[in-house]
Amino acid sequence: MSTLTRVKEYRPQQRHLPMIATLVLLVAAYGYGASQYPAFGSGQVVFNLFINYSWLLVVAIGMTFVILTGGIDLSVGSVVALSTVLSAELLTKHGWSAPAVIVLVLAVGALLGTGMGALIHYFEIQPFIATLVGLFFARGLCLTISTEAPSIDNAVFTSIAQTQIPLPGDSHVSISVVIALVVVVIAGYVLHYTRFGRTVYAVGGSEQSAVLMGLKVARTKVSVYALSGFCSALGGLLLVFYKLSGDPLSAIGTELDAIAAVVIGGTILSGGSGYVVGTVLGVLVLGMIQTLIDFDGTLSSWWTKIVIGALLFGFIVLQRLIARRAR
Amino acid sequence: MTGHRLFWPIAALVALLLVDLAVKPSFFSVELRDGHLYGSLVDILRLGAPLILVGIGMTLVVATRGIDLSVGSVVAISGALACLHLSGLGDQNSVGGTLVAVAMALGLCLALGAWNGFLVAVLGIQPIIATLILMVAGRGIAQLITDGQIITITSGPFRAIGSGYLLTLPLSILIALVVFVLTSVLVRRSALGLLIEAVGGNPEASRLSGLRSGRLIWLVYVFGGLCAGVAGLMISANTSGADANHAGLWIELDAILALTIGGTQLTGGRFSLGGTVIGALLIQTLTTTVYTLGIPDTATLLVKAMVVLLVCLVQSPAFRAKVRRRRKSPPPAPADRPVKVEVSA
Amino acid sequence: MTEPEAILRMTGIRKEFPGVVALDDVDFRMFPGEVHALMGENGAGKSTLIKTLTGVHGIDAGTIELGGSAVSFAGPPEAQRAGVSTVYQEVNLCPNLSVAENIFIGREPRRFGRIHWAGMRRRAEVLLGALDLRLDVSAGLGSQSIAVQQMVAIARALDVSARVLVLDEPTSSLDAGEVEQLLKVLRSLREDGMAILFVSHFIDQVFAIADRMTVLRNGKLVGEYRTSDITPVELVTRMIGKELEVLDDLEESAHDRSDLAAAPVFLQADGLSRKGAVAPFSLEIRQGEVVGLAGLLGSGRTELARLLFGADHSDSGTLTVDGAVVPMRTPRAGMDHRIAFSPEDRKTEGLVGELTVRENIVLALQAARGWSRPLSRKRQDELAARYVAALDIRPTSPETLVRNLSGGNQQKVLLARWLITEPRLLILDEPTRGIDIGAKTEIQRLVAKLSGDGMAVLFISAELEEVLRLSHRVTVLRDRKVVAQLDNESLTADEIMSIIAEGSSA
Incomplete structure (x- = not known):
């Protein structure tokens, strides 16, 4: 046998470890909740997680693409808010039809993302700064368009918002949940089965190598920001379906929740490693913490942030340890 | 002339001020009332003071190739702890009690800075991720301190930090000035500035020159925490209370903008505290200008985004190169001194 | 016997960088079914020549013909599509992706419009199997040894059906067995008619595999030789060259060791080593003594020096300074013992x-x-x-x-x-590399003066003449081992060259 051939023992792939940890954590949290509060055990608690956080899930999926390339997108919260404001404004004050509004909102999101991606790739402005400008720009647009938070009574929007899809076991989910899950499936497919998706990973692993291997790095880098803008706009629409209002001050700090969900889901912030499924788990963990704190009743809402911070710390240290052992 | 690294930010600042002057001829007038200076320019300085403070701390962090996203949360925590202590005092106007409140708040901020420094320098976590932890958790901690309420205080001595006057000048301006001068003197008179720039400029060369970068990195995060703490006190003194949700919101982003505008590169190395102050003033002047022009203040963010984008583009080498190529300028004039031949591959 | 048609022909290549002529009128050609070694010391222009071939750099003059037609590539990807594939020393693949993906990314086999993973793995196994490599192709590349990564890079190049394969120092981080495996693969590729450009600093390997070699020095072509027509010593002589200008005012007494024998030993290394960097070695340096380190690039000379300063820490052995054993784990420790280290790469490690x-x-x-x-x-x-x-x-x-x-x-x-x-010991790693003659002379003069004043100096240079001129003693390294330590009394460059080339004292 040649010296190069090495027989490898099987061990769980280390890059899956953070994701497995997140899953264990999620199940444990659910088990704890179920043991403490009888109502917690019902399936609807889990479905409510999806209902309440479907918009964040979609935003976090877009963020996953950006982070996989080694970038970051701070503008997502502002783009979400812009989408809600645009929807409310066009539907209530200008009498646009629902489909037209939806198309426009999604186009605006994608366009903003493309702009930021172009700044990052072609003018070599750091992702942090470029998307920060995007954050201010989109939030500024929100406030310029409207300073109020009008409610929406468009027939299409309200029917989407109020339709409950029954599930066995006396449970139900909303249309938004279905939309979010479709996004998850598409994103998973794109990342795993398309050249674009694999290039996203390659760029995150080593941009220089990706260039030398002849991959379409420029197109990919701009695309992930466009995609993130699109997902943020879609997330904004889902938020509209959830709240039926357009608030220029909504979704402040969403970028942090999205980044936290992505990191807790096992995606490495320097890029190249992570899964859409992990991000789903990450969002569910954030939601589960909030739900537990709500059920407890004596704990105040700020514990959510503190616990998320602690979790972030735990997962980042875990990633460090894995990276160190791999070396 | 345009080659000086502060040319563009200063030009932008002057242009904004001239716009203000054109719209409102009295813009530059400063008057002395009751021994206190009043005027738009004084306001810009007064309102810009917290950002200047945070910016100074952030500049040193960035110079070491770091970043501190947590300063906004630290601002909130600092104000919250000080106000909590003050609100529990029998006599809020007691100077001793106020000093204890200030000392407690700043002590906690030092500890928070040390935590960030520990994560970066000892555990070796990427700065942007390491400080993200405190950015997220810090807001929660601030709310925990205030119990989710907005604590209002009446302490005269404490409010003086934000709105008091000393020697005709607002105290907050003087505090920012003192911190700026002291920091400048400290980094330029001691060897700190040189060592920080060396670590940020070329970490490996610094290591091989015997520099122990760990302590230095730790130090700048502690200092960044302290600056944020002082800014937090100032902001809560200005509003006579602590709002854990909104105090210092986005100030980390503004501070990073300020130093970027001021010519400090996010990639570390050379830094300019003066540039950061100019950047901070530019951001504050922008807000004031929007107000002076009668544009609804809701558009401030929009204008800010545009101006920042412009300044960043003008400073981006890639953007300059692309513009130059398009303009088809004549070939550069031959250098007037012979080029020294370097033989290397 | 007539020679076959050259697959690649570079003629009169000239490349200038601001203030530097990196390549000056260089000719280079390759034939199918041949391994062609490109030889030269640091700064000779090897990597620049490769970069002009693959389109990383444009050329200022000359022509490049591939398969008889003139080409000019916009970059490595375009060169690769035309059949010129490069495998770099620092493997340019993505460690986060699987072995199979690294071979196929950008050209993944697809079925029903989606990536056909099973097919990709099968093809990867076949390709690697042809290189006599059997492993789990769905494992991450980052967890594989450098040797495997190197093979994966070659497999990728082969799959693009390369006609010309460029290997830039492929063996610099491989162990002996791995090198043998690689050479075996290269031989079989050669039989299939591939033209292989092989860059290596290891003379043995070059003689074991290359059919032909081209030597560059200071950006100029020295010559093209058939391996059978040249000896290792001749090759090394041509790579290093002889320096013509003589420094008259360097006093001959520089070599006088008489007063050094009595000088106290400043630093002594016993069995010091670091895995993958340098094999256990012993060395002593006396006050006022200049010890020269001779050896080709990659022979371990830099790695040895770094251990003495504490830039890296050793795995075994002891270091004694002024008679006391000291731990030397950080540069600061080196400085505390008044050792100074001027690194080879000024830009990334020095300034x-x-x-x-x-x-x-x-x-x-x-x-x-x-x-x-x-x-x-x-x-x-x-x-x-x-x-x-x-x-x-x-x-x-x-x-x-x-x-x-x-x-x-x-x-x-x-x-x-x-x-x-x-400092009491000054370590200079290639202090005269890539600098003009005037500055070089000044630095040499300075070294002589400092040692005259009692400072110990460890002097590393690829230029033997320079090492000989300055040193009291010369330590020769080869393949990461110290192979000889010689007093410099009547030492000649030829003697050192034969040690470097053949690994034994003449």
């Missing part, structure tokens, strides 16, 4: 480009004093001015940014940084 000459000069001294005991500006200016004058650093303003200086002047700044710390 802080965006700081001024003055700031770079005082950096080490200031680091040793700590931040709270600053050198006054007056003192800094004095020190900078004195060394700018003494070493003739140009431009003479100490406030010039270091990155704007030429290589020779940068080197002098680095020297000045260490000289002001008044």
